[in-house]
Amino acid sequence: xxxxxxxxxxxxxxxxxxxxxxxxxxxxxxxxxxxxxxxxxxxxxxxxxxxxxxxxxxxxxxxxxxxxxxxxxxxxxxxxxxxxxxxxxxxxxxxxxxxxxxxxxxxxxxxxxxxxxxxxxxxxxxxxxxxxxxxxxxxxxxxxxxxxxxxxxxxxxxxxxxxxxxxxxxxxxxxxxxxxxxxxxxxxxxxxxxxxxxxxxxxxxxxxxxxxxxxxxxxxxxxxxxxxxxxxxxxxxxxxxxxxxxxxxxxxxxxxxxxxxxxxxxxxxxxxxxxxxxxxxxxxxxxxxxxxxxxxxxxxxxxxxxxxxxxxxxxxxxxxxxxxxxxxxxxxxxxxxxxxxxxxxxxxxxxxxxxxxxxxxxxxxxxxxxxxxxxxxxxxxxxxxxxxxxxxxxxxxxxxxxxxxxxxxxxxxxxxxxxxxxxxxxxxxxxxxxxxxxxxxxxxxxxxxxxxxxxxxxxxxxxxxxxxxxxxxxx
Numbered sequence: 001x002x003x004x005x006x007x008x009x010x011x012x013x014x015x016x017x018x019x020x021x022x023x024x025x026x027x028x029x030x031x032x033x034x035x036x037x038x039x040x041x042x043x044x045x046x047x048x049x050x051x052x053x054x055x056x057x058x059x060x061x062x063x064x065x066x067x068x069x070x071x072x073x074x075x076x077x078x079x080x081x082x083x084x085x086x087x088x089x090x091x092x093x094x095x096x097x098x099x100x101x102x103x104x105x106x107x108x109x110x111x112x113x114x115x116x117x118x119x120x121x122x123x124x125x126x127x128x129x130x131x132x133x134x135x136x137x138x139x140x141x142x143x144x145x146x147x148x149x150x151x152x153x154x155x156x157x158x159x160x161x162x163x164x165x166x167x168x169x170x171x172x173x174x175x176x177x178x179x180x181x182x183x184x185x186x187x188x189x190x191x192x193x194x195x196x197x198x199x200x201x202x203x204x205x206x207x208x209x210x211x212x213x214x215x216x217x218x219x220x221x222x223x224x225x226x227x228x229x230x231x232x233x234x235x236x237x238x239x240x241x242x243x244x245x246x247x248x249x250x251x252x253x254x255x256x257x258x259x260x261x262x263x264x265x266x267x268x269x270x271x272x273x274x275x276x277x278x279x280x281x282x283x284x285x286x287x288x289x290x291x292x293x294x295x296x297x298x299x300x301x302x303x304x305x306x307x308x309x310x311x312x313x314x315x316x317x318x319x320x321x322x323x324x325x326x327x328x329x330x331x332x333x334x335x336x337x338x339x340x341x342x343x344x345x346x347x348x349x350x351x352x353x354x355x356x357x358x359x360x361x362x363x364x365x366x367x368x369x370x371x372x373x374x375x376x377x378x379x380x381x382x383x384x385x386x387x388x389x390x391x392x393x394x395x396x397x398x399x400x401x402x403x404x405x406x407x408x409x410x411x412x413x414x415x416x417x418x419x420x421x422x423x424x425x426x427x428x429x430x431x432x433x434x435x436x437x438x439x440x441x442x443x444x445x446x447x448x449x450x451x452x453x454x455x456x457x458x459x460x461x462x463x464x465x466x467x468x469x470x471x472x473x474x475x
Contacts, residue, residue, distance in 0.1 A: 005047045013434045015050055019058035027078055038068065038076040053407065060409030062424050066315045073227040080269060113456035116421040118255070119317035119441040121372045128361045129284060129352070136320060136351050142307035144348050151177060151335060157321030158354035162362070163284075163309055165292055168299040170307065170411040172326035175335040179345045181310045181322045183287045183464045185248065188306050188324065190278055191337035192244050193218055194362075200238060200247035202230045204437070206255050206283065209248050210430045222431040223247070229254055232268040246279040252287020256399050256441040258390045263294045270301040275354045277304075283310040285322075289370055290394040296319050297332060306334070311353060313396070314366045320345075321353030357360050370394060376444050376453055383457035387464060389442075396445035402438045403464060411440055411463070419458045 002198070006022035009016055026143065027031040039047070041055040062068050070077045085171045137144060159175035165177055178184030189209075195217030201210045210220035221244050224234040229251060238244060249269070251261035260267075273280055282297045288309045298307035310322025324334050338345070356362040373391045381391065388401040401412055412424040423441040442460065444453050 004036075008048060008050075011410050015283075015343040016054045016057040016061070017432070017434060017453065019048070019050075019055065020061040023062045024067060027212065032078050034078055036078045038078070040075065042140065045159075050368055053410070054358075055150065055289055056413075057407055057409055060424070061426060064409070064424065079211040082110065087466065093474065102244075110325060113420045113447040113452060113459075115442045115444055115460075116423050117446040118313065120311075120313055120315055120369045121376070121396065121445040122316075122448050123314060123372055125365055128356070128365070131389060132355050132359075132361070133348070136348060136355070140347070142349065143351075148347050148350065152351075152354070152434070153405055154358065155350060155354045156323075158357040159325070162230045162288070162308060162311075162357050163323055163325050165296065169295070170298065170302075171328075174326045174328060174331050176326055176331040176338070177345065177350055178310075178322050178324055178334065178338050179313060179342055180320045180401040181283065181308050182208060182212075183320075184308050184310075184324045185209055185281055185283065186216075187334050187337040187341055188303070188308075189213055189218060189246065189283055190216060190341060191333040192306075192330075195237060195405055197246070198244040199243050200235065200244040200278075202249065202254070203430055203433060203435070204257055204425065204428045205248065205250065207428050207430055207432050210279075220430055222429075222433065225257070225259070227257075227259060228265055229257075229259045230238055230265075232272060232367050232459055233266060235242070235269065236272050238273060239278060243279065246281065247273070248281045248283065249297070250283045250286070251294075252282075252284045252292050253289065253392060253395055255286060256423070256425075256439075257397055258392050258397075258399055260292075260294070266294065266297050267300055270297055273301055273304050274373065282307045286395055289366070289373065297324055303410075306330075310475050313364050315356070316365075316367055319353050319356075320349055351379065354401075376450065377448065380442070380444060383454060384461060386462075397441050397443035400440050400442055403467075406438070406464075406467075408436070408438060414463055415440075415460060418463055420456045420459050422460070 005459055006019065008018045008022065008025065011018045011021065023032065028185060038059070041052050041059065045055045046053045051406055059068065067079065068076050083417055146366065155177045156172045156175040159177055160170055160172045163170055193199065196219065198211045198219045198221045199210065200221045200223050203226045204225060213220055221238055223230045223238060225231060230249060235247070251266055254258060272278065280297055280301065284296065284306055284307060298305040304327060306327070307325040308322060311319050326334055373396050374394070377393055380398055387403070390399040402408065408424040409426060412422055415422050425437045425439050426443070447453050447456070
């Protein structure tokens with residue numbers, strides 16, 4: 001155990017953010033080496049003259065950054081970048097199994113309920129997959145076992161069909177099939193930007209995009225949001241001051257806030273993009289769960305916008321199928337970037353996804369998935385009645401406002417101890433931020449059985465009703 005005590009006198013922002021920053025710095029410099037046990041929260045709080053809640057929140061942040069792991073009864077240990085080997089055998093063995101392994105074991109045993117995954121609910125589709133796969137194997141026996149050497153027009157036609165809505169239909173020649181929405185987004189960033197370029201992201205969003213961009217040497221820039229998504233005036237200020245090359249948005253149904261961007265705001269953002277030559281990635285992976293009556297940004301600024309969607313939230317996540325409607329003459333660049341970054345798609349899954357869309361099977365499954373989501377939303381509204389949250393009949397998650405004095409990270413930890421995995425707000429922050437929303441995302445599409453959904457929600461409601469005062473954090 002270490003007697004490390006940081007200095008919090010310097011710096012800006014809340015004390016818990018300063019403490020989290022000091023812990024991260026100490027791990028990066030080797031002051032806190034791999035295997036080191038952090039001070040117990042009560043001890044560190046006493047030494048620093050702060051509340052235990054401040055220390056608990058800081059520990060939660062560095063835990064979510066993957067720098068430490070904690071186990072009830074054993075303490076919190078450094079698991080992040082190693083600058084020195086573990087100091088002794090006793091300290092090294094605490095990482096086997098790691099926190100993720102323990103969670104996986106609890107989940108597989110039925111002890112843990114996953115409310116932290118928002119893929120399409122598992123409706124029966126095996127007969128459809130078996131029928132179409134058998135046909136592909138009969139008709140394309142050689143291509144199934146070979147590399148993909150070109151993009152089939154049928155794959156582009158399927159993408160055109162899946163991406164279209166009542167107000168817009170992208171040109172078929174501008175469609176790039178990709179290996180999932182995330183893969184497509186990363187390919188766009190790699191193809192259209194250079195290391196050092198700034199990438200604008202809403203301050204709450206699908207945070208794996210700015211994380212991936214940062215790994216590729218791009219610099220994420222956070223754009224302030226309100227209940228309708230990115231604020232145009234804030235975006236224009238960033239464009240004028242920092243000159244981002246690209247912005248990532250989810251205007252159709254935003255993750256995690258469930259905001260739907262109104263048409264006037266989409267038009268304002270399209271106008272800003274034209275003034276500053278700003279490329280747009282429009283992620284519609286949740287928006288495709290309903291027929292959005294508002295025209296997509298791609299219809300307002302087609303020369304600047306990459307419109308992305310796929311099957312993971314509306315049909316099945318395991319198919320790894322998505323499409324990008326690109327600006328004119330840009331589809332080839334995205335296809336090439338996908339191949340270079342991932343090694344390329346598989347013929348079988350790409351052909352299977354295209355046939356599912358073109359024969360109408362994907363649309364039929366989307367209808368069943370949407371109905372299942374709507375039924376589960378009704379269960380959530382019943383079970384959490386009286387608490388404040390944002391929901392949509394088309395979204396497999398809610399955005400819950402925590403009552404005082406709960407903090408997002410603390411509630412997430414408390415929920416895990418009750419056997420329920422949820423996402424704190426920090427999971428969706430595109431950059432370090434002093435702004436607190438005091439919310440958590442609860443996704444409910446993963447459990448196969450609705451009774452399990454009810455069980456998980458009942459555990460969370462009991463936790464909310466007990467209040468943070470009944471929760472104690474142990475080292």
